[in-house]
Amino acid sequence: MSAFIDCRKRGASVFLDDAFCDSPSLSKRIRLSDTAALLATPSPPTQNPLDLLRARFPDLGIELVQRVFETSGSNLDAAIKNLIELLSSSQGRSLDSAFVNNSVPISPDVRLPSEDSMAGSSSGRPDATSNLPVNRSGCVELLLKELTSAADLNDAKTHASRILELFEKFVAARTSHEAFESLSKENETWKQQVEVLLHENNILKRAVSIQHEWQRTFDAQNEEVQQLRQMLSQCKEQIRTLEMNNYTLGVHLKVAQQSSSFPGRHHPDVF
Numbered sequence: 001m002s003a004f005i006d007c008r009k010r011g012a013s014v015f016l017d018d019a020f021c022d023s024p025s026l027s028k029r030i031r032l033s034d035t036a037a038l039l040a041t042p043s044p045p046t047q048n049p050l051d052l053l054r055a056r057f058p059d060l061g062i063e064l065v066q067r068v069f070e071t072s073g074s075n076l077d078a079a080i081k082n083l084i085e086l087l088s089s090s091q092g093r094s095l096d097s098a099f100v101n102n103s104v105p106i107s108p109d110v111r112l113p114s115e116d117s118m119a120g121s122s123s124g125r126p127d128a129t130s131n132l133p134v135n136r137s138g139c140v141e142l143l144l145k146e147l148t149s150a151a152d153l154n155d156a157k158t159h160a161s162r163i164l165e166l167f168e169k170f171v172a173a174r175t176s177h178e179a180f181e182s183l184s185k186e187n188e189t190w191k192q193q194v195e196v197l198l199h200e201n202n203i204l205k206r207a208v209s210i211q212h213e214w215q216r217t218f219d220a221q222n223e224e225v226q227q228l229r230q231m232l233s234q235c236k237e238q239i240r241t242l243e244m245n246n247y248t249l250g251v252h253l254k255v256a257q258q259s260s261s262f263p264g265r266h267h268p269d270v271f
Helices: 002-040 049-056 062-071 076-091 115-122 136-148 153-258
Strands: none
Touching: 049 062, 049 076, 062 076, 062 136, 062 153, 076 153, 136 153
16 A cells, blocks of 8 residues: 555656656747747838938938938937037027127128138138128028038037137127217217207307396496486586575665665666
């Protein structure tokens, strides 16, 4: 009986051992089947990286995109990053600030100065800021044209930096020139107003001087009239006194004639 039980235990253990031994081969078969299924699945067709870059940056030239892609080691992510940096460096400084007044009378078909002229301006020769266009679309087009003519990314950054520097100088010169003209016009207007005020002031001074002369003449004449009036009143008083004296003398003469011892005769000088 015990031998039969031992035989059953050994048989069961053998069966279990065979099952556990076969499990690794089963897992291998599963992995191999998954790999074969993945290999059998058709992969999507790969697209040209240059086409992707052109589709993402349609405003940039084909040559510039190709140069940046080659400079980035034909790495799509690196090329996208470099192109974004290029656009941000060329357009991030806001070209609108370079065109404060779009109505400045400058010909819109004037071209941007070349690299030689920019180098000459930086070396002390007169720059060509007066030839810069003020049309926004024209400036963007010329800026992109200069960028596409660059040899690599660093050269494009240098071109963009120089062009923006020229734009800043142009805006500063234009602003200072307009401010100077405005101040000159305002100064001329103030000068004209001051001249008019000075002329009116001289006229008022002459009028006041003439008025003072008339006032002095009137005062002198008034004083003379007062003196004449006083003299007239004195003369009237003297005449009245003389009349009273004459009347008194006449009365005395009559009395003397009546009491005189020589009637009918009197001195001829006595009235």
